[in-house]
Structure formats: C-alpha cells, structure tokens
Amino acid sequence: MPLSEHPASLSKSRLKSDLVAHGVTLPPAKSKKEVYVKLHLKHVDQKTSAGLSGDEEEENPEEAEMPDVTALTDDDLKATLHKYGFKAGPIVASTRAVHEKKLRRLLQSDRQVRFSGAEKEVLYSDRKEEEENGQDDDDDADSGMASNALDFFFFLPSSEPMKGTFKDIIPDTEAIQRRTYATCRKPIKGTAGRPVQRAYADTPASPTTIGRREVERRLVPIHIQILVFFIVACLFYLINVCVEDNSLSPLVALLDSLTQGVDSDERALIQSNTQDTPVLSRQV
Amino acid sequence: MSTTSQKHRDFVAEPMGDKSVTALSGIGETLGRKLEDQGFDKAYTVLGQFLLLRKDTELFVEWLKDATGANTRQATSCAQCMKEWCDAFL
Numbered sequence: 001m002p003l004s005e006h007p008a009s010l011s012k013s014r015l016k017s018d019l020v021a022h023g024v025t026l027p028p029a030k031s032k033k034e035v036y037v038k039l040h041l042k043h044v045d046q047k048t049s050a051g052l053s054g055d056e057e058e059e060n061p062e063e064a065e066m067p068d069v070t071a072l073t074d075d076d077l078k079a080t081l082h083k084y085g086f087k088a089g090p091i092v093a094s095t096r097a098v099h100e101k102k103l104r105r106l107l108q109s110d111r112q113v114r115f116s117g118a119e120k121e122v123l124y125s126d127r128k129e130e131e132e133n134g135q136d137d138d139d140d141a142d143s144g145m146a147s148n149a150l151d152f153f154f155f156l157p158s159s160e161p162m163k164g165t166f167k168d169i170i171p172d173t174e175a176i177q178r179r180t181y182a183t184c185r186k187p188i189k190g191t192a193g194r195p196v197q198r199a200y201a202d203t204p205a206s207p208t209t210i211g212r213r214e215v216e217r218r219l220v221p222i223h224i225q226i227l228v229f230f231i232v233a234c235l236f237y238l239i240n241v242c243v244e245d246n247s248l249s250p251l252v253a254l255l256d257s258l259t260q261g262v263d264s265d266e267r268a269l270i271q272s273n274t275q276d277t278p279v280l281s282r283q284v
Numbered sequence: 285m286s287t288t289s290q291k292h293r294d295f296v297a298e299p300m301g302d303k304s305v306t307a308l309s310g311i312g313e314t315l316g317r318k319l320e321d322q323g324f325d326k327a328y329t330v331l332g333q334f335l336l337l338r339k340d341t342e343l344f345v346e347w348l349k350d351a352t353g354a355n356t357r358q359a360t361s362c363a364q365c366m367k368e369w370c371d372a373f374l
Contacts, residue, residue: 089338098337098347 069100069107077103084110292361295327296368303327310354310361318352334366341367 072080074091077099081088084106091099292309300307305327306316324330337343341363348359 087338089336089340092336094333095336095343095347097350098343101346101350102343 069104072100072103081106288364289361292365292368295365296372299373300327300331300369305330308362309365310358312358315352315354315358322351330362331366331369334363334370339367339370 069077074096077096078088078091081099081103084103086102086106088099088102089095289309291307295303295307295309303326304316305311305319305324306313307327308330311319319325319330324333333347334344337347341360344363344366345356345359348354348362349356354362
C-alpha cells in the first residue's frame with residue numbers, strides 16, 4: 001500500500017478494499033465517501049504511521065471484526081465470506097443469521113491461526129491445517145513426550161507428520177475436516193497441558209460426529225495404505241514378469257517360425273548360409 | 285449415518301408433493317409446529333431453505349437448530365433426508 005497517498009484522493013471502492021484488507025468492518029453500503037475516508041484515516045493510516053508492519057493485523061481483527069458481523073450489509077457479508085473461502089448462497093432474511101454465524105466462526109478460526117504464528121494468506125484449507133498444527137505444537141511443547149505425540153497422531157488425523165500427504169493426495173478430506181472442526185472450534189488458549197482427548201472433549205458425541213470421526217480414523221494411516229498399494233503393485237509386477245517368462249518360449253518359437261517362413265521365400269534371392277545356422281542349432 | 289429411520293426411507297422414496305413438514309425425518313410434532321409458526325408449513329418450504337443454503341448440510345443443521353431448537357441428531361437427520369431427496373429427485 002502506498003503510504004504517501006491521502007485517503008481522500010482514493011476511490012471509494014479502493015478505500016473499501018483497503019478497509020477490508022485491514023480487517024475493519026465496513027459501514028453500511030450507502031454511506032458517503034467521508035465515512036470511508038474517516039475510517040481509513042483512523043484504522044489504516046494510523047497503523048502505517050506507527051510503523052507496525054506485520055503485527056498490526058494480529059490485533060486489529062479481534063477488536064474490529066468480531067463484534068460487527070451483524071452490522072454488515074448482505075452484500076458485504078457475502079463478500080467477506082467469500083474472502084474467507086466460503087462460497088455463500090443468496091443472503092436473504094431467512095439465511096442471514098446462519099451466514100453471520102458462519103462468518104463469526106471463520107473469523108474466530110482465522111484469529112487463532114494468526115495467533116499461532118502462521119501468517120499465510122494462501123488458501124482456506126491451508127488455514128485449517130495451520131490451525132490444527134498450532135494446536136499440535138502446543139501439545140507437544142507442553143508434554144514433551146513422544147508417546148503423547150503418537151496418541152495425537154491417532155486422534156487427530158491431520159497432525160503434523162501427515163500434513164503434506166493429506167493435502168497433496170486427498171484434497172477431499174479437507175471438506176471432512178472443515179465440517180468436524182467447525183463444530184468444535186474453541187479457543188486454544190486455556191488448553192495448555194491438558195490431556196490429549198480435549199480436542200473433542202466438549203462436543204457432545206452425536207451419531208454424526210461419531211460417524212465423522214470414524215471416517216477420519218479410517219483415513220488416518222494413509223502411508224500404510226500407500227505401502228499396501230506399493231506391495232500389491234510389486235506383486236502384480238512380479239506376477240506379470242513370471243507370466244512373461246513362461247510365455248516367452250512359445251513367443252520365440254512363433255517368431256522363429258515366422259522368420260523361417262519369410263526366409264524360405266527369400267532364400268532364392270539371398271544366400272542361405274546365415275539362416276541355416278540357427279535352424280541347425282535348434283535341431284541339435 | 286449407518287441406519288436410517290423408516291420415516292427417512294419413506295420420505296426419500298418418492299417426490300414430496302404436498303407433504304407436511306412433519307413428514308421430514310427428525311421433525312416431529314413439536315418441531316413441526318415451531319416450523320409452521322415460522323411459515324415453514326410444507327416440506328417443500330424447508331427444501332427451499334435447504335436450497336438457499338446451497339445444500340450445505342452444515343449450515344442447514346445450524347439453521348434448523350437455531351430456528352426450532354432441534355438437537356443435533358434431529359437436525360442432522362432432517363438434513364440427511366433433504367440431501368438424499370435432492371440427490372434422487374432434483
């Protein structure tokens with residue numbers, strides 16, 4: 001963002017996007033430009049002049065974004081949801097409340113991500129991963145025990161060692177994870193030093209969640225699945241090789257007979273010395 | 285979702301036509317009345333809401349819980365019902 005520009009010289013839409021980028025809730029859509037300029041001066045320019053570059057965004061959203069979800073217009077709500085990677089449907093009277101709730105949850109999780117030190121602005125799925133990793137890090141650091149980490153590995157499928165594989169190989173699991181973590185998203189602050197199962201501790205175990213967990217648990221040993229896949233692949237390859245070995249001799253015989261047939265035709269033209277030797281050797 | 289109720293199977297088996305909102309699985313008399321109070325008297329109005337939420341089961345469950353005070357099991361059952369009906373007839 002260019003620092004020299006005065007906000008009054010910026011276009012309204014530019015001001016809007018700047019404000020959104022700095023986590024400031026937008027005023028109602030019909031408000032005048034002065035409102036935007038004022039907000040811009042207050043939130044954006046203040047921070048840049050204070051010389052805070054990265055840290056500012058960690059503090060601002062929780063103060064500015066969180067309480068004002070209800071003040072957004074329908075369009076802004078939709079745009080903000082889109083910004084957080086959620087494709088919202090039409091926001092009308094009957095669906096607005098649900099979307100607000102969703103946005104609040106997204107904001108909350110986003111905040112947690114920033115607190116855990118992840119500054120990535122990449123993808124929705126990445127944020128989720130980061131958030132979980134943040135939790136894992138806490139736990140590992142607190143316990144310092146390898147067994148604990150191992151337990152965690154089985155309870156939370158996307159714990160750190162699995163990160164790369166999960167993202168790369170099965171992008172679909174993101175959907176499952178998203179759903180699960182949406183229900184049990186709680187602040188991670190007070191969880192230091194707690195036992196492992198607190199990740200699900202405060203959600204009532206309804207049949208759905210149990211089902212989801214089961215799906216996740218089944219998805220856990222992905223590297224084992226890969227291993228099995230490779231073993232099976234090797235097996236097939238070996239079988240294939242054996243079959244080829246067996247079928248090699250009839251194949252060779254066929255080829256030989258073919259060449260013989262061709263050769264007998266050409267024998268008149270080409271001298272037959274070269275052909276005789278293999279035939280002879282086979283007979284012997 | 286290993287087992288589904290008889291109500292669920294009945295609902296998913298045919299077009300919903302003019303069925304009342306209580307024909308939905310997970311929606312009994314109490315929840316049905318609450319929905320009717322809010323104008324959702326027919327199953328197709330609830331379907332409309334489900335479609336407005338882009339068939340997002342999670343959001344639909346949220347909405348149903350907020351709107352009627354349904355518990356997670358009831359709301360999820362209804363959402364599942366809607367989803368399967370859509371898969372079959374939409």
